[in-house]
Amino acid sequence: MASEPDRALVERMMGGDERALAEVYDRHGGPAYSLALAIVGERADAEEVVADAFGQVWRTAAQFDPSRGSVAAWLATITRTRALDLLRSRRRRARALERAARADTDGLAAPLGAADAPDRGVQRQDARRLVTRSLAELPEPQRRVIELAYFGGLTQTEIAAELQEPLGTVKTRMRAGMEKLRGSLAGLLAGGEA
Amino acid sequence: MTDHRWLELAAPYALGAMAPAERAGFEAHLAECATCRSDVQSFRDVVGLLGHAAPAAAPPSGVRERILRDARRARPLGTRRRVLPWIAAAAAVVLALAAGYGYWSARVAQTALRTALDSARVRLDSANQLVTAILDSTVGTADLAATGKPPSMRLFWNRARNVIVVAAFELPPAPAGRTYQLWAIKKGQAPVSVGTFNTPPSGRAVITLRMPAGFKPDLSAVTEEPAGGSPQPTQQPFLVGAWQGG
Numbered sequence A: 001m002a003s004e005p006d007r008a009l010v011e012r013m014m015g016g017d018e019r020a021l022a023e024v025y026d027r028h029g030g031p032a033y034s035l036a037l038a039i040v041g042e043r044a045d046a047e048e049v050v051a052d053a054f055g056q057v058w059r060t061a062a063q064f065d066p067s068r069g070s071v072a073a074w075l076a077t078i079t080r081t082r083a084l085d086l087l088r089s090r091r092r093r094a095r096a097l098e099r100a101a102r103a104d105t106d107g108l109a110a111p112l113g114a115a116d117a118p119d120r121g122v123q124r125q126d127a128r129r130l131v132t133r134s135l136a137e138l139p140e141p142q143r144r145v146i147e148l149a150y151f152g153g154l155t156q157t158e159i160a161a162e163l164q165e166p167l168g169t170v171k172t173r174m175r176a177g178m179e180k181l182r183g184s185l186a187g188l189l190a191g192g193e194a
Numbered sequence B: 001m002t003d004h005r006w007l008e009l010a011a012p013y014a015l016g017a018m019a020p021a022e023r024a025g026f027e028a029h030l031a032e033c034a035t036c037r038s039d040v041q042s043f044r045d046v047v048g049l050l051g052h053a054a055p056a057a058a059p060p061s062g063v064r065e066r067i068l069r070d071a072r073r074a075r076p077l078g079t080r081r082r083v084l085p086w087i088a089a090a091a092a093v094v095l096a097l098a099a100g101y102g103y104w105s106a107r108v109a110q111t112a113l114r115t116a117l118d119s120a121r122v123r124l125d126s127a128n129q130l131v132t133a134i135l136d137s138t139v140g141t142a143d144l145a146a147t148g149k150p151p152s153m154r155l156f157w158n159r160a161r162n163v164i165v166v167a168a169f170e171l172p173p174a175p176a177g178r179t180y181q182l183w184a185i186k187k188g189q190a191p192v193s194v195g196t197f198n199t200p201p202s203g204r205a206v207i208t209l210r211m212p213a214g215f216k217p218d219l220s221a222v223t224e225e226p227a228g229g230s231p232q233p234t235q236q237p238f239l240v241g242a243w244q245g246g
């Protein structure tokens, strides 16, 4: 029997079914934690973020809208928002920048080849591989601004100050990079559950 | 639609990387431009995938138990019935108005709308449903006005769902970098923010906001605040009204 789709689990969560929450965590807790850790940089903070994020998912399951994207994308959005909130509230942005600067060539995202860490599901493996590769294939300056925005929560103005580049340059790079990503990820986006 | 400079803003907007001042202007434009809305959605889809690029890490084993323990204490919102007819009707009206002149900024409204559309029980000609819903005995109302002159607002608060539908009339858009903010006020206490919103150039809007849980205000008021809203009002309200009924 095929496993129950994510969205069916979310439906069950709306009815207060804790086993559905447990299953959603088993499927998506790892990626959520990985994302939180990439943003906040410390395991204890990442744990806090994940617990908060799943708490929100539980309470607001009724707000999930399948027409707007997959459960995984919804979870990633909530997790990222929570993580960036924490980053800001604890003024750890400076630390993230430091890491970003240190990771000058590696960036904040997973290096190529690291996408095969133990994980659930072929679909997710494919998604990880494709997203990691698509980012890696961007010209470095474009990838950089996107990572600073996504993982660092920085605005374009802040990125320009951080990189000491003109704001116009940052804007151009961000748009060009995002358009390339939209192109290279089109297959995944059409595929739904990623 | 000619020389569409706005399209450049969809990607940074979806990434949340836009400076606040710029964002307010773009959101006003989004309310009226389907092209940019669909562009934003396509970039949101991309952003939704970027989390996959985080280096894989295994969560500590205690997190799962903690999440489940917390869940036992807090039941999901709206557990009993997914879509109340009232929400569906209000959402349908919001949708109909949005096509012409409506504008709503609160995510709650979008969520209510999407949930409602999902339900496939919504008919766009549901004015009757809305009327029925507003006559529901749990619905309180408040008329907000300056001195009987425009602008004015009428609020409907469905206490059962803790949702407020705001109808604004002849309220011009907030200046660039500014927003309107609705407050709930219990006499003798500090105002509590219900949410921020803006109006399109037509000055008419239907917005859905959520009342802070458990809060039972005597009054509501509207101020103009810096984009993003303020923790407390920074100026005298220009619209005030008392809650009635319900």
Ligand SMILES: [Zn+2]
Pocket: B004, B006, B007, B029, B033, B034, B035, B036, B037
């Ligand atoms: Zn546009």
